[in-house]
Amino acid sequence: MVKVDVLAQVKQAQSVNGIRHSDYLRYRRFCCRKMRRLRTAARFTYGRGRTFEKRQFSSEECAEPKVTALLLFNAERAWSSAMQLRQHLMLKPSSHTRNHLLRRLRKAVKWSERLHAVSSADTKTNLEASAYHSIMCAYLELELKHAEQAHLHLQQAKSVLERLRDVSDSLEAVKYADKLQSIAPMLSLCRSLLHHSVSDSELLQLKFSSNADELITAQIEALLAEGRQQRLEAAGDVEIYGKRFTIKNEKAREALRKAEEAASAMEQAADRLEVYTVMFSHYDEAARLIKKEKDEKQAQGEVSEAELWAQVLQSVLELKKAKVLERNLELARQAEQKFEDDSDTVFRGGKARPGRLNDIIKIYDTVLASVRAVGDTTQELELRGKRAYYVSLSLLYSERYLESYALLQRCEELHHTPPQVVKLMVKLKAFLQASTSVPDIGGLSLTGKEEDFPPRLEPLPPKPVFFDLAWDSIQYPDLTSHFKSQAKGLLSRLFWR
Numbered sequence: 001m002v003k004v005d006v007l008a009q010v011k012q013a014q015s016v017n018g019i020r021h022s023d024y025l026r027y028r029r030f031c032c033r034k035m036r037r038l039r040t041a042a043r044f045t046y047g048r049g050r051t052f053e054k055r056q057f058s059s060e061e062c063a064e065p066k067v068t069a070l071l072l073f074n075a076e077r078a079w080s081s082a083m084q085l086r087q088h089l090m091l092k093p094s095s096h097t098r099n100h101l102l103r104r105l106r107k108a109v110k111w112s113e114r115l116h117a118v119s120s121a122d123t124k125t126n127l128e129a130s131a132y133h134s135i136m137c138a139y140l141e142l143e144l145k146h147a148e149q150a151h152l153h154l155q156q157a158k159s160v161l162e163r164l165r166d167v168s169d170s171l172e173a174v175k176y177a178d179k180l181q182s183i184a185p186m187l188s189l190c191r192s193l194l195h196h197s198v199s200d201s202e203l204l205q206l207k208f209s210s211n212a213d214e215l216i217t218a219q220i221e222a223l224l225a226e227g228r229q230q231r232l233e234a235a236g237d238v239e240i241y242g243k244r245f246t247i248k249n250e251k252a253r254e255a256l257r258k259a260e261e262a263a264s265a266m267e268q269a270a271d272r273l274e275v276y277t278v279m280f281s282h283y284d285e286a287a288r289l290i291k292k293e294k295d296e297k298q299a300q301g302e303v304s305e306a307e308l309w310a311q312v313l314q315s316v317l318e319l320k321k322a323k324v325l326e327r328n329l330e331l332a333r334q335a336e337q338k339f340e341d342d343s344d345t346v347f348r349g350g351k352a353r354p355g356r357l358n359d360i361i362k363i364y365d366t367v368l369a370s371v372r373a374v375g376d377t378t379q380e381l382e383l384r385g386k387r388a389y390y391v392s393l394s395l396l397y398s399e400r401y402l403e404s405y406a407l408l409q410r411c412e413e414l415h416h417t418p419p420q421v422v423k424l425m426v427k428l429k430a431f432l433q434a435s436t437s438v439p440d441i442g443g444l445s446l447t448g449k450e451e452d453f454p455p456r457l458e459p460l461p462p463k464p465v466f467f468d469l470a471w472d473s474i475q476y477p478d479l480t481s482h483f484k485s486q487a488k489g490l491l492s493r494l495f496w497r
Helices: 006-015 024-042 065-091 095-118 123-143 147-167 170-195 200-207 214-234 250-264 272-299 303-338 343-347 355-374 377-397 401-413 419-434
Strands: 237-240 243-246
Touching (some): 006 065, 006 123, 024 065, 303 355, 377 419
């Protein structure tokens, strides 16, 4: 009786061979190598030349688990090839590529059906193969735009996976729960296609979810494009920072609409940094097209219209600067979540790990540069206080206690006094006063010093500059008498008089 852990093998193979990064070519090549190894190990080769004989996957031969795994990775190879073709199709539409994609999906359905047929001896393997086959059928029906049939296949797979999850132990239940979560976007898309009442926010949430693959993304993008085209035909105005601009260039308007859609999906996105990258690409495309229009109008001598395009370009660039600031703040927030404070280890005489702390300081340097580009003074003071706190921690980890305490005072000056700053300040002050190797810090203050800062400017004597004024007044001696004027030989030129 053959037993093959279908879903576990698929999950392990996909997680370490490129599917997490949507690298379907890498996964397809892995499936090819895996199948070659399985054929060799199971002695299921076809031969070469005159000895070639095509072997069928009969029930007797599939009693070997390695032969059954061949069917599974045949289906996975066909599926990954289809997803790779879908990526090419989104970049460059082609009827030939689409027909090839459909052929590969039909191959995946065929191999998964054979896998389901030969695994009837073991109940668990048969149920997993049944769910796997239903999911492959749903991929094909979705590509053919048969939403009702795809929804039925997905409902069958969902009911099988839920049944397996309920009767399995806690470790295997996690596997089935992950698979249920991976098909959730496909179910949502099918329901949306059937009821025709889906909103753009729901589509964007599905598009930027962590489980959306290339086929789901393509279907969602097609629906978004239809709604986007309707809005573009209805009106040619775009609102930026409360100002309404009439943009006649449809490609520029479409790029700005896509950037707005990405911004609206930011809250529900699984990976916000990826959404920011998509948004910036749309802003760059819109800025490029608007600048091209401005240059053309300026070359034609239409100065007033060129100035209007320049205003639109400036507004788009300012909007991108604001989004860059949001992205940098998100980077800082994620870095702070991963950071663990080791100040107590330092106070106990141990060594701290400053690695992630230095990364946070560099991120805040980038954030401050973005804030200065936007011109937000209030937010700049707040961010300077946060940066001063992390620099103080870095100095504390380096056992520079007085400088660390002085920077904590700087946090107070910048009105950045969260609980962790106050707590660290109390601990550091007590540590310094209890230590005999450092001076008393009772009178230490950055605000009460008598010297002016910045210091006053005072005149200084400049560095002297020397000029060669005697060049024209010097009479140089005549050196021609040192050479033989009549010498014509080669060796005679080397001798002096």
